Amino acid sequence: MSTSETDEFEVMACPCGAGLVMKYVTTYENAWSGADTTYGISCHKCSKEWSAGRGHLTHLEDDRANTSLFRTLMDAEDAITKFMEPEIDAYFANPKFRDMAKVQREMMRLSLSPRDIRNFRIGRAQGKRYSELCRPFKNRSWLTSLASGVGKAEELSALCDAREAAIAAYETHNVRKIHFPADRR
Numbered sequence: 001m002s003t004s005e006t007d008e009f010e011v012m013a014c015p016c017g018a019g020l021v022m023k024y025v026t027t028y029e030n031a032w033s034g035a036d037t038t039y040g041i042s043c044h045k046c047s048k049e050w051s052a053g054r055g056h057l058t059h060l061e062d063d064r065a066n067t068s069l070f071r072t073l074m075d076a077e078d079a080i081t082k083f084m085e086p087e088i089d090a091y092f093a094n095p096k097f098r099d100m101a102k103v104q105r106e107m108m109r110l111s112l113s114p115r116d117i118r119n120f121r122i123g124r125a126q127g128k129r130y131s132e133l134c135r136p137f138k139n140r141s142w143l144t145s146l147a148s149g150v151g152k153a154e155e156l157s158a159l160c161d162a163r164e165a166a167i168a169a170y171e172t173h174n175v176r177k178i179h180f181p182a183d184r185r
């Protein structure tokens with residue numbers, strides 16, 4: 001059993017001013033363990049509203065909303081990929097691309113952010129679809145041309161609008177943070 005010792009430091013007053021943000025540094029007697037640093041808020045109200053981490057407080061509700069907006073965006077992107085999967089896979093299965101490097105290069109030309117060639121090959125070996133090895137939703141006009149040929153343009157357009165709205169909501173959402181004053185050790 002190793003023994004440890006924890007030192008407490010005041011970082012700053014909590015946001016409402018009734019308590020303190022504390023830093024706890026635990027050091028261990030055995031030489032191979034580094035010190036552990038954790039933070040806490042000694043105020044009941046603020047500890048429910050904020051989390052203390054390295055360098056700043058993060059507003060918990062803002063942070064949860066941010067995670068939820070990010071998930072909405074990921075879901076909107078997945079919905080586009082799934083909806084257009086047959087057309088995307090047919091496009092890249094065209095024998096004119098001949099090998100995986102050429103498929104990957106075509107994805108780059110279309111700005112679809114394909115995986116790098118090594119991971120592209122690994123993905124194909126694992127049975128992944130072409131639509132899973134890139135980000136098809138990044139090129140709306142290319143997808144629209146694929147969708148138009150099969151009567152899916154209108155529905156695709158609604159999915160792409162939903163993605164753009166999700167990006168705007170995610171990017172404009174602000175997560176309140178309060179930075180700690182310069183660390184005094």
Ligand SMILES: [Zn+2]
Nearest residue numbers: 014016043046
């Ligand atoms: Zn407080």
